[in-house]
Every structure is written in structure tokens, then in C-alpha cells.
Amino acid sequence: MATVKLLSDDELSLEARAVFDDIRKVRKSDFVNNFWRALAHDPKTLRRTWESPKEVMAPGALDPKVKEMLYVAVSIAHGCSYCIHSHTAAARAKGMTEAEYGELLAIVGMASETNRLVTALGVPVDQAFLADAAD
Amino acid sequence: MATVKLLSDDELSLEARAVFDDIRKVRKSDFVNNFWRALAHDPKTLRRTWESPKEVMAPGALDPKVKEMLYVAVSIAHGCSYCIHSHTAAARAKGMTEAEYGELLAIVGMASETNRLVTALGVPVDQAFLADAAD
Amino acid sequence: MATVKLLSDDELSLEARAVFDDIRKVRKSDFVNNFWRALAHDPKTLRRTWESPKEVMAPGALDPKVKEMLYVAVSIAHGCSYCIHSHTAAARAKGMTEAEYGELLAIVGMASETNRLVTALGVPVDQAFLADAAD
Amino acid sequence: MATVKLLSDDELSLEARAVFDDIRKVRKSDFVNNFWRALAHDPKTLRRTWESPKEVMAPGALDPKVKEMLYVAVSIAHGCSYCIHSHTAAARAKGMTEAEYGELLAIVGMASETNRLVTALGVPVDQAFLADAAD
Amino acid sequence: MATVKLLSDDELSLEARAVFDDIRKVRKSDFVNNFWRALAHDPKTLRRTWESPKEVMAPGALDPKVKEMLYVAVSIAHGCSYCIHSHTAAARAKGMTEAEYGELLAIVGMASETNRLVTALGVPVDQAFLADAAD
Amino acid sequence: MATVKLLSDDELSLEARAVFDDIRKVRKSDFVNNFWRALAHDPKTLRRTWESPKEVMAPGALDPKVKEMLYVAVSIAHGCSYCIHSHTAAARAKGMTEAEYGELLAIVGMASETNRLVTALGVPVDQAFLADAAD
Numbered sequence: 001m002a003t004v005k006l007l008s009d010d011e012l013s014l015e016a017r018a019v020f021d022d023i024r025k026v027r028k029s030d031f032v033n034n035f036w037r038a039l040a041h042d043p044k045t046l047r048r049t050w051e052s053p054k055e056v057m058a059p060g061a062l063d064p065k066v067k068e069m070l071y072v073a074v075s076i077a078h079g080c081s082y083c084i085h086s087h088t089a090a091a092r093a094k095g096m097t098e099a100e101y102g103e104l105l106a107i108v109g110m111a112s113e114t115n116r117l118v119t120a121l122g123v124p125v126d127q128a129f130l131a132d133a134a135d
Numbered sequence: 136m137a138t139v140k141l142l143s144d145d146e147l148s149l150e151a152r153a154v155f156d157d158i159r160k161v162r163k164s165d166f167v168n169n170f171w172r173a174l175a176h177d178p179k180t181l182r183r184t185w186e187s188p189k190e191v192m193a194p195g196a197l198d199p200k201v202k203e204m205l206y207v208a209v210s211i212a213h214g215c216s217y218c219i220h221s222h223t224a225a226a227r228a229k230g231m232t233e234a235e236y237g238e239l240l241a242i243v244g245m246a247s248e249t250n251r252l253v254t255a256l257g258v259p260v261d262q263a264f265l266a267d268a269a270d
Numbered sequence: 271m272a273t274v275k276l277l278s279d280d281e282l283s284l285e286a287r288a289v290f291d292d293i294r295k296v297r298k299s300d301f302v303n304n305f306w307r308a309l310a311h312d313p314k315t316l317r318r319t320w321e322s323p324k325e326v327m328a329p330g331a332l333d334p335k336v337k338e339m340l341y342v343a344v345s346i347a348h349g350c351s352y353c354i355h356s357h358t359a360a361a362r363a364k365g366m367t368e369a370e371y372g373e374l375l376a377i378v379g380m381a382s383e384t385n386r387l388v389t390a391l392g393v394p395v396d397q398a399f400l401a402d403a404a405d
Numbered sequence: 406m407a408t409v410k411l412l413s414d415d416e417l418s419l420e421a422r423a424v425f426d427d428i429r430k431v432r433k434s435d436f437v438n439n440f441w442r443a444l445a446h447d448p449k450t451l452r453r454t455w456e457s458p459k460e461v462m463a464p465g466a467l468d469p470k471v472k473e474m475l476y477v478a479v480s481i482a483h484g485c486s487y488c489i490h491s492h493t494a495a496a497r498a499k500g501m502t503e504a505e506y507g508e509l510l511a512i513v514g515m516a517s518e519t520n521r522l523v524t525a526l527g528v529p530v531d532q533a534f535l536a537d538a539a540d
Numbered sequence: 541m542a543t544v545k546l547l548s549d550d551e552l553s554l555e556a557r558a559v560f561d562d563i564r565k566v567r568k569s570d571f572v573n574n575f576w577r578a579l580a581h582d583p584k585t586l587r588r589t590w591e592s593p594k595e596v597m598a599p600g601a602l603d604p605k606v607k608e609m610l611y612v613a614v615s616i617a618h619g620c621s622y623c624i625h626s627h628t629a630a631a632r633a634k635g636m637t638e639a640e641y642g643e644l645l646a647i648v649g650m651a652s653e654t655n656r657l658v659t660a661l662g663v664p665v666d667q668a669f670l671a672d673a674a675d
Numbered sequence: 676m677a678t679v680k681l682l683s684d685d686e687l688s689l690e691a692r693a694v695f696d697d698i699r700k701v702r703k704s705d706f707v708n709n710f711w712r713a714l715a716h717d718p719k720t721l722r723r724t725w726e727s728p729k730e731v732m733a734p735g736a737l738d739p740k741v742k743e744m745l746y747v748a749v750s751i752a753h754g755c756s757y758c759i760h761s762h763t764a765a766a767r768a769k770g771m772t773e774a775e776y777g778e779l780l781a782i783v784g785m786a787s788e789t790n791r792l793v794t795a796l797g798v799p800v801d802q803a804f805l806a807d808a809a810d
Binding site: 001002003004006031033034035038039049051053055056057060061062066067069071072074075076077078079080081082083085086087088089097099100101104106107108110111112113114115116117118119120121122123124125126127128129130135 | 251
């Protein structure tokens with residue numbers, strides 16, 4: 001039910017193929033998932049969009065597993081079923097245990113509840129939290 | 136601009152006071168932030184709502200700092216300014232470095248972009264991600 | 271911090287004034303709140319937008335108080351602070367008790383939590399719920 | 406397309422079974438819907454999550470039918486298809502007429518429109534609504 | 541998986557049929573899409589809901605193609621798959637090129653990212669933007 | 676009420692200063708708005724985030740004014756007040772008339788209403804829209 005045709009490797013423009021090659025190289029895997037096949041109609045957006053995970057998900061201050069879990073949390077809040085599935089799979093592949101997954105779900109659920117309660121009540125930010133930010 | 140008056144300690148019902156006592160004991164701090172003071176009009180919801188962070192944010196499989204960062208990520212996606220401020224402060228208090236905060240922001244921003252692109256394109260979930268879930 | 275100037279009664283076009291007159295007549299009050307003063311720059315949208323509450327909030331199958339509570343629930347989920355304040359005030363004016371308000375908040379919070387958990391888990395709809403819809 | 410396997414009664418841990426028993430007892434029905442079967446992998450979250458509807462949806466100040474309608478309204482705003490189906494079915498089972506359902510839909514639609522218009526225009530909250538809240 | 545039966549032409553009430561006749565006349569097409577067939581159970585909401593696109597999508601200051609593209613952008617942000625499909629098709633029918641569609645997607649993605657970053661950081665509105673609004 | 680200090684020109688790192696220089700050059704204006712001053716703590720994200728509008732908002736298939744209007748539409752749906760103000764100002768600066776702004780608001784409001792009605796009713800996508808996409 002996509003709004004565009006998913007492109008197979010044979011249907012890629014030269015520019016899109018170069019991005020696919022880089023995805024394969026960076027991820028050390030031949031598998032290129034459907035998101036990139038849908039984006040491949042527009043090589044410029046494909047390239048720019050790929051630059052983000054390439055940079056942001058690379059080794060850094062946070063554990064790669066934690067990065068995927070943050071990705072899942074945001075995807076749940078935005079209701080993106082595809083992203084939930086792909087990044088839950090990625091988090092598991094990077095070592096997320098079922099206990100950790102359970103805590104992730106519990107936090108996302110709880111935060112959703114308190115986010116809405118706070119919004120409903122129009123709670124003003126405590127001075128203590130502002131002071132903290134001003135440090 | 137709250138829809139209810141924030142209750143001071145003097146204005147609490149006996150039931151609400153018992154919850155405040157527990158918050159202070161668990162958090163080892165005398166400070167009770169405005170969220171609980173707004174909820175305190177309804178001791179039943181106050182108590183039930185407090186049971187969640189008491190259980191979910193307690194030591195477990197995930198680092199307490201990571202838990203707060205997940206909380207922040209969800210709060211951003213839901214646009215809850217109060218929650219963003221309170222949990223960013225909490226994450227910092229639990230050791231989140233500025234480098235880690237930068238990566239958190241980068242992931243939330245990027246996930247928001249790809250979440251919407253995937254939704255726009257109606258990308259079907261890859262078999263590989265489903266297979267993973269079916270294990 | 272509005273993107274347009276709020277129009278006072280003196281600044282209204284003839285068409286906008288006619289809508290204001292109708293708002294005052296239907297609501298049996300001289301008070302016209304800021305939302306309509308912001309919309310008044312575009313009399314066509316002002317008129318069309320006013321037709322909705324005029325029809326939808328009129329006496330019908332549901333208690334007027336319940337209608338306002340549904341309005342508040344949606345406004346919380348959408349994070350519209352103005353709407354939360356105006357319709358919480360309206361619900362109170364139409365008889366919402368503090369006990370009812372407490373239950374409204376509890377349901378909105380709980381639904382937010384379960385909504386996100388269901389989305390996170392990708393739970394398939396039970397046959398029983400579909401059967402119900404097919405009746 | 407769930408991220409976890411739905412557990413049948415035979416696959417439940419002792420702790421999860423105890424929660425299922427309570428769901429059946431409170432709801433006076435043998436049917437346990439898929440949401441709980443997905444949550445059952447994590448008995449702690451299953452139990453805590455079940456405590457909420459058990460307490461919040463119990464007889465109180467609001468009509469049970471109205472409670473379900475508020476649940477539906479929030480679920481629509483959050484785009485949770487499963488929750489929309491399950492709670493629309495529940496509201497009907499608790500007596501929601503088609504006329505009431507029509508009014509619910511009309512209010513959710515209208516509120517969504519005005520929520521976004523207010524947000525777009527950045528309308529400041531009227532003193533009258535604040536005064537009301539301060540009472 | 542609808543919560544109501546989609547009504548065929550034969551099942552319409554007289555009032556609903558009159559709205560369908562108007563849809564066909566205004567759109568100069570015999571095709572009436574499923575949205576209206578789901579709404580047709582409630583002729584009052586059907587009629588009121590139809591009044592909006594009839595007025596708003598009519599020739600005006602903006603190019604009809606641009607109007608559909610704005611509709612698509614909002615539908616993506618709200619995660620409405622049906623609306624994304626129907627209005628992407630409508631935008632194409634009204635002349636949206638693939639280059640324009642690519643730019644629409646790029647803007648929606650980018651805006652989603654910056655929206656969340658701004659919210660995360662709690663950036664205060666610049667005086668320059670307020671001054672502009674006050675003109 | 677930001678979670679970070681807004682950096683003045685004097686406080687920028689060399690890397691951040693280079694991005695500010697580029698923003699000033701591309702926009703042909705000395706003014707650098709608060710968003711970039713908040714992001715400037717993390718030069719890598721600052722640079723990557725700036726690459727997007729630099730590329731996406733550059734002259735292309737769509738009128739620059741239309742691009743800003745799409746940006747505004749998404750920002751409204753996401754409830755980002757800062758973004759609404761900055762891009763409404765930008766759209767006006769690029770020639771958006773008040774009549775066009777009125778139509779933008781009308782479309783965003785209407786789409787929000789129909790998005791939620793469609794979601795509430797679970798309307799299945801018409802074959803015609805899928806056929807269109809498959810072309």
C-alpha cells in the first residue's frame with residue numbers, strides 16, 4: 001500500500017546505486033530494507049537521509065543498543081509501525097535483552113501517561129528544573 | 136496557567152500526604168515537584184500515578200540514566216515542555232554527559248524525520264523484521 | 271505571541287460582526303473569546319468554523335457536559351493548551367464535578383499509556399472486535 | 406505483525422496467569438483480548454497495566470459508557486487502531502447508541518480542527534478561563 | 541477493519557443521497573470514495589463535513605495542486621494512511637510532478653526533525669518573529 | 676525556558692562559527708535565529724541540521740513561498756510554537772498574502788478533522804487510490 005513503487009537493485013539510478021553501495025558497506029550486509037527502496041526515486045533525498053543514520057548511529061558516546069532503543073521510543077510515540085518493527089529488530093540484533101525491552105515499553109507507556117496528565121493540568125515548570133538548565 | 140491550584144504541603148489531604156511522604160522517602164529528597172502538587176487534588180490518581188515511576192524507574196536491567204533519556208525522548212515526541220525540562224534535569228543529575236545529550240537529540244530529530252518519511256511513503260514492513268519478531 | 275492581531279469589536283468587518291452577533295446570541299453571553307478574535311481576519315473561515323460548534327455542541331443525544339469532556343480529552347491528546355483551558359472551564363460551567371474531572375484525567379492518562387503500548391507491540395485486532403463492527 | 410508472540414493460556418507464567426484470572430473475574434468473561442496476551446511476556450508490566458483499567462473503569466462518578474467514549478476519543482487522537490476498535494466495541498456493549506457515536510465522532514473531528522487552528526494562530530488564553538481555573 | 545459498514549448507494553438515506561449527489565456534481569465524477577460511505581450513517585455529519593472541502597478546496601488564492609500538497613503534509617504528520625493515499629493521488633491528478641512530490645517529502649521530513657529539536661531544546665521565539673506578527 | 680543556554684557569537688566554537696558564517700552567507704542576512712544558537716553546543720548536529728534547509732529550501736521545483744507554507748503546516752500539526760512563528764514569518768517574507776494564509780489555515784484545520792474521522796472509522800483505502808500509486 002505504498003505511494004511509490006519499491007525499487008529493486010536493477011531499477012536504481014546511478015546516484016541511488018552509489019548510496020545503496022554505501023549502505024551495504026557501512027552496514028556490512030547485502031540487505032537493503034524497503035525504506036531505502038521507497039526513497040530511491042529521489043536520489044538527493046535518499047543521499048541526505050542516509051547521511052543522518054550513517055553519522056548519528058555510528059559509534060559515539062552512547063551504546064549502539066541504547067541508540068536503537070531511543071529510536072524505538074520515538075517511533076512508538078509517532079505511531080510509525082514500520083519504524084517500530086525495524087528498530088526493535090535492530091535493537092535486538094545489537095543485544096537488547098527481553099528484560100531491557102520490557103523496561104523500554106514500561107517507560108514509554110508511563111511517560112505517555114504522565115506527559116498527557118501534565119499537559120491536561122497545565123503544570124508550570126519548577127524553578128529547580130530551570131535553574132538546572134541555566135547552569 | 137494550570138487548570139487546578141498547586142497544593143502546598145499544608146493543603147494536602149491525609150491520603151495525599153501519605154503519597155508525598157513516600158515520594159520523599161523513595162527519592163531521598165524533600166523536594167516534591169509541581170506535577171504531584173497538581174495531581175494531589177485526586178489522591179487515588181496521585182497514588183496510582185506514583186506507583187508507576189516508583190516501580191519503573193527503580194534499579195533494573197537498564198541504567199537509570201538511560202531510563203531518564205528514554206523518558207525525555209518520549210516527552211519530546213509528545214511535546215510536553217514540563218516533562219522535557221524535568222526529565223532532562225533528571226538525566227543530567229543521573230550522569231548524562233553533554234555528548235550523550237547531543238546524541239539523544241540527534242537521534243530524536245532523525246527518528247522524527249524518518250518516521251514521517253516512512254509514513255508518507257506507506258513503506259511495507261520487510262519480511263526480515265517480521266521473521267525476527269516471530270522467533 | 272499570536273501570529274495575528276486579535277480583533278476588537280471595533281475592528282471587525284461587517285461579515286465577521288454578523289458571526290460575532292450569532293455567537294453572542296447562541297451562547298446567550300456578550301463574551302467572545304480570543305479564538306474567534308484571531309479567526310476574524312478571515313470571515314469565511316470564521317463563519318464555517320463557527321457552524322461546527324453551533325451544530326455539534328447543541329442539545330442532542332449526549333449530555334452537554336459530556337460533550338465538553340470529550341472536547342477536553344481530544345485537546346489534551348493534541349497538546350492544545352488554550353483549548354484545554356477553555357473547554358475545561360466550559361465543562362465546569364456545565365456541571366462537571368471535581369470527581370468527574372478526576373476520572374476524565376485518569377482515563378486520558380491511562381488511554382495514552384495503553385495506546386502507546388499497543389502501538390509498540392503491534393497488537394492485531396481481535397476477531398471479536400471486528401465481528402462487533404460488522405453487525 | 407506484532408513485535409512479540411501473543412501468548413496462549415498454556416504459555417503463561419504463573420504470575421501472568423494470576424493476572425489473567427483477575428481479568429476474567431473482574432470482567433465476568435472468559436475472553437482475554439490480544440493486548441494482554443502481548444503484555445504477558447512481562448508479568449510485572451502486565452500486572453501494573455491491568456491495575457489501571459481495573460481501578461479507573463470501575464463504577465464511579467461517570468457513566469461506564471461515557472468512560473469508554475472518552476477512551477475512544479483519546480485513542481483516535483493518538484491513532485491507535487487496535488484501541489479504537491476495542492473501545493468502540495466496549496462502548497457499544499455498554500449501551501452507546503449510534504446517535505451518541507455520531508456525536509462522539511463529530512466532537513472529535515471538530516476539536517481536532519479547532520485544536521490545530523488555535524495552535525496555528527498562537528491564541529493567548531483568555532483571562533476568563535484562567536480566572537475560572539483559579540477558583 | 542472499519543468500525544462501521546461502508547454504505548453502498550442503495551443503502552443511503554434520502555439525506556445522505558442528496559450529499560452524494562452534490563459530491564458527484566461538484567467533483568464532476570461518479571466515484572464517491574470510502575470516507576463518505578463510512579460517514580453516510582450520520583447524514584448531519586456527512587453534510588457538514590462535505591461543506592468543508594467543497595468550500596476550502598474550491599478555486600481561490602492557492603493553486604489546487606498546492607492545496608492538495610498541504611493536505612498531504614498534514615495527513616503525514618497525523619499518521620492518517622488513508623488520507624495520505626487519497627490526497628497524494630489527488631495531488632498527482634491535479635498536476636503534482638514527481639520532483640514536486642520529492643520536495644514535499646523532503647520538507648515534511650526536515651520539518652519533523654527541526655520541530656522536535658526545537659521542542660526538545662525549548663527554544664524561545666525570537667523578537668524578530670514576534671515583531672513580524674505584530675505588523 | 677530552554678534546556679540549554681543560547682550561545683552568542685562570542686561563545687561559539689570554531690566549528691560552530693563556520694556554520695554560522697555559512698548560514699549568514701546563504702541567507703544573505705546577519706541575523707541568526709535562536710534555534711541555531713541552541714544547537715550550537717553540538718557543532719556536528721548543528722552542521723548536519725543546517726545542511727537540510729540549505730539543500731531543501733534552495734530554489735527547486737516548488738515556489739519558495741509554498742515550501743515555507745508546507746513547513747508551517749507540518750509545524751502546526753506537531754504543535755511546535757517556535758517553528759510556527761518562524762516559518763509563518765518566513766512565508767510572509769517570501770510573499771504569502773493574507774488570503775493565502777487564510778487558505779493554509781483552512782486546509783490545515785479541515786485536514787485535521789478529516790484525518791481523525793478517517794482514523795476513527797478505520798476507513799479502508801479505495802482501490803482507485805492504490806491503482807493510482809501503482810502507475
